[in-house]
Amino acid sequence: MELDFEHCYRAVDSRDPRFDGCFYTAVRTTGIYCRPSCPAVTPKRENVTFYVSAAAAQRGGFRACRRCRPDAAPGSPEWDTRADTVGRAMRLIGDGVVDREGVPGLAARLGYTERHLNRMLTTELGAGPLALARAQRAQTARILVETTRLGLADIAFAAGFGSVRQFNDTMLEVYARSPSQMREKQSASDRGEAGVVSLRLAYRPPLHAGSLLEFFAGRTLPGVDEVVDGAYRRGLVLPHGNAEVVLTPGERWVHATLRLGDVRDLAPAVARCRRLFDLDADPVAVDGLLGADPALGAAIAAEPGVRVPRAVDGFEMAVRAVVGQQVSVAGARTTLGRMIRAVGGGSPALGEPTPIPQTTATGQLTGFPAASAIAALPDSAFGMPAARRATIRALAEAVADGKLDLDPGADRAETVARLTELPGIGPWTAGYVTMRAIGDPDVFLPTDLAARRGAEAVGLPGTAKALATHAERWRPWRSYALIRLWRAA
Structure with a gap:
């Protein structure tokens, strides 16, 4: 590029x-x-x-x-929103796929040969997948060196390096300091307890944190997530174990405290937290375009920087969307809570959390149950009409079997097509999932009742057809316009 x-x-x-x-x-x-x-x-x-x-x-x-720490800058909004192969590859690399599956695994997920993928990334980014993953490993290692009590050898392997020598050489090359020199500047009191990592997640201002916390607070699930004292706290299911995170919005950063069951999960945990709060967005570009519409201008001036509340688990978001069809938010929370309680207490295959170090006073939170666990539930655990129960079973089976990819690196068009092939899933549900789980910035749901009510509240037409026509002027940020309409409703 x-x-x-x-x-x-x-x-x-x-x-x-x-x-x-x-x-x-x-x-x-x-x-x-x-x-x-x-x-x-x-x-x-x-x-x-x-x-x-x-x-x-x-x-x-x-x-x-060493002064501005460029590796801690927000991610590029281009790679966060682009739906092409390079954008998908960047999101998967950020989630640690190269460290876990190597370049062959990344190429296989994207449907290209390793050689062609390397050529595409080098042309666009000036570096291939191995170099991009190496840069991420160095950043992960620096965070672990400066914020944890882990031994340096343990950090080397936790960050994804193949050997301690490779770790030392890379850190010296990237930061002009060896890991031991970096740690010399950190007192023992600066480093937290075992398994706990505290860091700051940068974003491009402005950030309307209140809209995010308000959205999540209305949809929390017992044992999965909660909003307490201006912070969002939730459980995570990560590649090597479970974790908890507390995200507290600040003036220039979102402060994150992670309790990791396995420190190898730091990079994917950070990537998912950034996605959750939409921290790599460019709010100036979004608000600039939407604010040019007189119907939205006043709301944007009053609340700049409203983000799209996204997700850490694509399957969880899809289940939430299906359960929420034609029921209130409160009703959906009740139904989902019943399903989660039905899963609890099973074997690891049914979603039992792996232990994590010393939890906070409000109690341990675990991530949403696995697709295989939901698929194995008896009919009595769902508490919903038979048709919707069949939809959730079909969804869970498709995800568990690998037929449906709901990760942020998934192909958006293919995901929509596969979702709508499932019984009981139409355009609204598919669009909602691609917006929140896969991060499509240009989703609009003109048939959504809250969107139409919000449109009427700001003086726009309330019919689906007329609203869809008007929304064309909001491309490519219609997902953000949809959040604005929901707030107006």
């Missing part, structure tokens, strides 16, 4: 934080790379090279700036 030099240099010269994560500034005279908002003196034009990814900058021989 080509970067416009003048556009990038102006962003660096003005230290514009909106471009953090969109590109990286490498300075040849110092050998370091920075985020655009780095507070250091603006480098001379003739000494600067711009890269589209941190991995490309590292591949070019540059190390990360």
Whole structure:
């Protein structure tokens, strides 16, 4: 992907934080790379090279700036929203697929050969999947070195490195410090208890945190998630075990406290938390387009930075969508709670959580039950009409068998097609799932009752056809417009 030099240099010269994560500034005279908002003196034009990814900058021989920590910048909104192969690959790499399955596993998920995938990523990002995964490993390792009491050898393997030597060499190359030197600056009191990692998740301001917490608070499930004292707390089911996270929105960061059953899950846990709060969005671009519509302008001026509440578990979101068909939010919570209680107490295959270190005072939270666990429930556990029960069973079986992919790297069009092939799933449910589970930024549900009520509240037509026509002007951010209408309702 080509970067416009003048556009990038102006962003660096003005230290514009909106471009953090969109590109990286490498300075040849110092050998370091920075985020655009780095507070250091603006480098001379003739000494600067711009890269589209941190991995490309590292591949070019540059190390990360210790002052602005470019590896902790928000992710690029382009890779978060794009539906093409490169966008899907970036989301899967962020979720740790290369560390768990290697490049062959990533290529197989995307339906390409390893060679062709490497060519596509290198053309777009200046680095192939191994280099991109290596950059992520280095960031994960730095977080573990600075915030945990783990031994350095344990950190090496937890972060995904193949050996301690590879770990030491990479950290020295990327940060110009060895792991032991990085830890020397951290006192024992700076590092938390075993299995607990505290970090800050950066975002592009503004962030309307209240809308996120309000949305989640109305849909919490006992034992899965809760909103307490201005923070969102939930259980996670991760590749190597279960975890809990507490997300507390702040002025410049969302503070995250993770209790991990296995520290190898740090990278996917961070990626899923970022998705959950839609932290890689570009709210200025979204609000700029939507705010040009007089019907939405006042709401956007009053509440800038409203995000799409997303999901950490695609299957959970799909079940929530099916259960919520034609019932109230409160009614859906009751039905879902009954299903979760029916699963509890079974074997690991039925969703029993793996132990995690010392839980908080409000009690341990676990993630949503696995698809296989829901599929195995007796009819009496569902508490819903037979047709809807059959839909959930079909959905659970399709996910458990691998016939339906609801991960963020899934092909959106294919996911919609496979969802609507299942009995009882129509366009509304499929659209809701792709918006919240897969992160499609351009979903609109004109038949949704709350959306039509919200449209009428802001002076727009309340009929599905007329509303769908009007919503065309909101592309490619119709998902965000839908959230605005729901708030107006």
